Amino acid sequence: MANDDLPLKDTFARFTGGEADVTIAGMTFKAQVGMIGDGYGTPILAGVMVLAVTSEISPTAPPPLIFPEHKASLTLHHDDHKSVYQPVAEWIAEQEEGGNCWFEWVSSEQRQKAIDTDSVWTLQWYPNTPVGFNALAAADLDVLLEAAK
Numbered sequence: 001m002a003n004d005d006l007p008l009k010d011t012f013a014r015f016t017g018g019e020a021d022v023t024i025a026g027m028t029f030k031a032q033v034g035m036i037g038d039g040y041g042t043p044i045l046a047g048v049m050v051l052a053v054t055s056e057i058s059p060t061a062p063p064p065l066i067f068p069e070h071k072a073s074l075t076l077h078h079d080d081h082k083s084v085y086q087p088v089a090e091w092i093a094e095q096e097e098g099g100n101c102w103f104e105w106v107s108s109e110q111r112q113k114a115i116d117t118d119s120v121w122t123l124q125w126y127p128n129t130p131v132g133f134n135a136l137a138a139a140d141l142d143v144l145l146e147a148a149k
Contacts, residue, residue, distance in 0.1 A: 019054055030055035068134070068148045072126030078141075079119055088118045103135035106147040113139035123148055 019030045081091030095101050105111040114120040121144045124135040138144035
């Protein structure tokens, strides 16, 4: 008899005994986590899990905002120089040519790290209208996002 032909009485759910915090579709609750098995005591290893809800279900708070507020667009780029087959040092030199660079570096240390690692993140956002933007660059994404707050 194939597994999908087993009568319901031959299936079982084995629970771990502990509780876990579970969030599904923005709702958070505590649940025991279990696994479905066949009537022969063999767990089905196809990713089938069972949750037994053990607490009230409540809406989850939204995640903290990681990007700066913006009323128009926001664009995050990583390693634009690689799409034109340039080392980051050449790309930076082109961007900074003539003293009219479209972004500011978070710090001189982040600029040097970008050159040393051949990797750069840029973030451009329009805080109020589609006219007038802010733009920052850094080697590390977390440093860039922290500076943009």
